[in-house]
Structure formats: C-alpha cells, structure tokens
Amino acid sequence: MAGTTEQYDVSRVREHFPALRTGRAHFDAPGGTQTPEPVARAVYDALTAPLSNRGRHTQAARNADDIVVGARAAMGDLLGVDPGTVVFGRSATALTFIVARTLARGWQPGDEIILSRLDHDANVGPWLVAARRAGVEVKWADFDAGTGEFDPASVIGQLTDSTRLVALTAASNLLGTQPNLAEVAAATRRVSAVLYVDGVHHTAHNFVDVPALGADLYVCSPYKFLGPHCGVLTGRADLLRDLAPDKLRPSSDEVPERFELGTLPYELLAGVTAAVDFLADLTPGDGTRRERLQDSFAALEQHEDALRRRLEDGLAALPGVTVHSRAARRTPTLFMTFENRSAAEISAHLEADGIDAPAGTFYAYETARHLGVSGGVRVGLAPYSTQEEIDRLIVSLGNCLNRVG
CATH class of the missing domain: 3.40.640.10 (Type I PLP-dependent aspartate aminotransferase-like (Major domain))
Structure with missing residues (x-):
C-alpha cells in the first residue's frame, strides 16, 4: 500500500541530517542534497x-x-x-x-x-x-x-x-x-x-x-x-x-x-x-526494498507537492515575481526571475536570512537562453523540507521585494 502525506513524518526524517542543526533552510537540493548521518x-x-x-x-x-x-x-x-x-x-x-x-x-x-x-x-x-x-x-x-x-x-x-x-x-x-x-x-x-x-x-x-x-x-x-x-x-x-x-x-x-x-x-x-x-525507510514499512521504495516515494511526492503548492501560493502574492516553472507535470523545483531585483541580489538577501536559494542558470544554458534570461533564483525541495521553511522563504523574499531602493 502506498504511503500518504499523514504517514510522512518530516521531523523524523530531519533528525538524521546533522547539517540541518545549524538552522539554515536549504532550498539548494537540485544542486545536491544534504547528507543523512547513516550515509556518512x-x-x-x-x-x-x-x-x-x-x-x-x-x-x-x-x-x-x-x-x-x-x-x-x-x-x-x-x-x-x-x-x-x-x-x-x-x-x-x-x-x-x-x-x-x-x-x-x-x-x-x-x-x-x-x-x-x-x-x-x-x-x-x-x-x-x-x-x-x-x-x-x-x-x-x-x-x-x-x-x-x-x-x-x-x-x-x-x-x-x-x-x-x-x-x-x-x-x-x-x-x-x-x-x-x-x-x-x-x-x-x-x-x-x-x-x-x-x-x-x-x-x-x-x-x-x-x-x-x-x-x-x-x-x-x-x-x-x-x-x-x-x-x-x-x-x-x-x-x-x-x-x-x-x-x-x-x-x-x-x-x-x-x-x-x-x-x-x-x-x-x-x-x-x-x-x-x-530512502526506502522514509516511511517505515514491510516488504522488499523495491516495494518500500515505492511506498516512500509515493509519500514523498505528496509531501513535496503540498509544499510546492504552498510555495506557489506565497509567490503569487508577491510583486514582480515571474515563476517560469509551470508545466503540468513537474518536480517541486521553481525557477523565478524578478522585475526590479537581480537574481544575485535576491539570493544574497535570502542567504543573509539563513536561507540557501542560489542564483544562476545552473548549467542549463540552452534552457535559460530559450527563456530569454541570463539567470534566476532556483528553489528546490527535498525530503527534509518543511512548511515552516517555505514560510520563512516567502517572508524573506517579500521583505526584499518590498524594500525601497
């Protein structure tokens, strides 16, 4: 039986990541996730x-x-x-x-x-x-x-x-x-x-x-x-x-x-x-490793999709944000540009607030060129992402966008 959002305990997952104890919010997973202690x-x-x-x-x-x-x-x-x-x-x-x-x-x-x-x-x-x-x-x-x-x-x-x-x-x-x-x-x-x-x-x-x-x-x-x-x-x-x-x-x-x-x-x-x-133990259960992976990814997908919708709703309320990630079937990864702020400025502001969301084209040169942009901010979710981190990101981003000068 596939997992559900209720079965996905993100607090339990996060306990295994030493890097998360610093309190920083990591939205840089598309470039590389943080490492759980059992892997190290x-x-x-x-x-x-x-x-x-x-x-x-x-x-x-x-x-x-x-x-x-x-x-x-x-x-x-x-x-x-x-x-x-x-x-x-x-x-x-x-x-x-x-x-x-x-x-x-x-x-x-x-x-x-x-x-x-x-x-x-x-x-x-x-x-x-x-x-x-x-x-x-x-x-x-x-x-x-x-x-x-x-x-x-x-x-x-x-x-x-x-x-x-x-x-x-x-x-x-x-x-x-x-x-x-x-x-x-x-x-x-x-x-x-x-x-x-x-x-x-x-x-x-x-x-x-x-x-x-x-x-x-x-x-x-x-x-x-x-x-x-x-x-x-x-x-x-x-x-x-x-x-x-x-x-x-x-x-x-x-x-x-x-x-x-x-x-x-x-x-x-x-x-x-x-x-x-x-990964197979993201949602504890029985069965072969392949079967447990299927259950865990079903739960993870629901968890990440819920967070993505929360993020998209928050971004929609902010001024001057263009979200380029709009395909009907997509991962919880958002690439955005800004009307009155450079991507580098936005990323630096977030970093100062303890939020890692890098700027650039991320080696997708043809994609960025086809979009007509020289870079943007990418926000990617991971198994350890939380609603609280989404809210922190939206507040910090809003403060930067609404700042005069």
Whole structure:
C-alpha cells in the first residue's frame, strides 16, 4: 500500500541530517542534497574496516567486493533494473562523455542526433563534442518558453531513418518539467535510434522504472538523492554489451565493469547503498526494498507537492515575481526571475536570512537562453523540507521585494 502525506513524518526524517542543526533552510537540493548521518557512517565504516582492491582472497578484498555487489543491488532496486546493468563512475557527466565517445564511433556524415533545449549541459555538451568529431548533424527540440511544457512532437517530428540518438532529460533541473518519455521512446524505437535519458533530477523525486520510461540508457547522480558524489549509468543489457568503451588491458571486458575506468570508490558506493536504504525507510514499512521504495516515494511526492503548492501560493502574492516553472507535470523545483531585483541580489538577501536559494542558470544554458534570461533564483525541495521553511522563504523574499531602493 502506498504511503500518504499523514504517514510522512518530516521531523523524523530531519533528525538524521546533522547539517540541518545549524538552522539554515536549504532550498539548494537540485544542486545536491544534504547528507543523512547513516550515509556518512557507511562511508566511514567502509574506510575504517579492512579494505583493498576487490576480490575474494582476503577479508579486505571481500569487503570491497561486497560493497560493489551491494551497491549494484541497491541501485537496481532504486531504478527497477538488473543490478548487472548498473555502472558506476565519477559523475553523470563523466559517464555521458564515455558513452558519447563510444556511440559516436559508429556515426558518420549524414547521420543526425536530436538534443533538447530543456537539458542540463551534461546531456548536451558531450553530444555536441561527439557530433562535431563525427561530422553529424545536430537538431534541436524546443520547449514552450511561456509554459515550460515539452511537447514530444518536438522530437518525434524530427526523427528520420538517419537519427542515431535522442538525448532528453526526464526532468529539467532548471524548470522541473517532466517530458512524456514513453511517447518519445516509442517513436525512437521505430527508427532504431538510442534514447539517452538524463535522470539526475528525476530520480530525486520519483519512483523510477527505467524500462517503463523507455530509456535505452539512463544516468543519475546519488548526491542528488542524499548520497555521495558519484554517477550511475544503466540501460538495456544488450546495448551495454554492444558498446566497447576505451579501457585498460587488465580491466574486465564484462558488463558493467568494462565501463568503470580504474578502481571504484568503494567508500562512496557504501554510501550509495546507505542512501537507497534511507530512502526506502522514509516511511517505515514491510516488504522488499523495491516495494518500500515505492511506498516512500509515493509519500514523498505528496509531501513535496503540498509544499510546492504552498510555495506557489506565497509567490503569487508577491510583486514582480515571474515563476517560469509551470508545466503540468513537474518536480517541486521553481525557477523565478524578478522585475526590479537581480537574481544575485535576491539570493544574497535570502542567504543573509539563513536561507540557501542560489542564483544562476545552473548549467542549463540552452534552457535559460530559450527563456530569454541570463539567470534566476532556483528553489528546490527535498525530503527534509518543511512548511515552516517555505514560510520563512516567502517572508524573506517579500521583505526584499518590498524594500525601497
């Protein structure tokens, strides 16, 4: 049975976050969440136990091997995929560069790829570099700047037999917009193109089922959902087997190891498992970890949606605020600009009031350019966000906007 808002005890959740004891309100979760103590403890325990390169011949080697196997299983549960398809890397960006270089070996002049103006540059830049080197055409799928909506037709209408790749976010890190990936996926399959999905922002707010989304390849970052700084890639097992990335000669040629360059950060992977376990326990219950994750995310979504509506109502009463996050289906992330105040000024005022809500374009260069803005303030919610923090934000923002001079 899915959780409900009443079952979501945010006070209980917050008890596990040492960083929250300072009293600051953290609305910077889209850039990286705060870390719960069990995750930090898992990292510490991994580093202070016997540890070496993974294997089965010593306790230190077995510890490392067990950590890797456990982390693959945890991410398999979080994303709804076979643990044998879970690849770890330095970051989502680094993993995307590896895949882009590898896929582009099979491209040639006359081929095409489609990129989205809704995306973070991590799902744009690597493909632009690869396309330039391979001499293939780049097409762009736009979103509606007035509503933030992304029409699947902006991709589907450009697909041809020459399309080799579509790169599209599952949720915009700037606007929160969540495109209809399944509709795009069905169309890309008809032309045998690869759908590469940036799930970095999406994974933090949704119960993820990668096969149901239709993604051929899917990348995310654990530090956006309470974990350590690293990246995760998964996808179709047959596609991963067909890809042959550059690697050292001693490195395994098996999937997923063939994509993992050098020794893995075992301590961080221990933290990844702890983060997934923490998410599964947001609303305590019974069942498998995957089932508990589904319940927890159902409750989290209701909690965050209620806070988002409270935030939007408060912003609507303030003068000179333009909220660009307006898509019907979106994460609890709001990007806003101001009539008589710069984003930097607003962010600095909030910071002085103990509220972290940064200003900028947040590496979504194409998105900001399409909106016609040079930057704005982004407010993102997390499992530890509260109504009281929303109210603090609205009061502080109002004081700044109503100030003369």
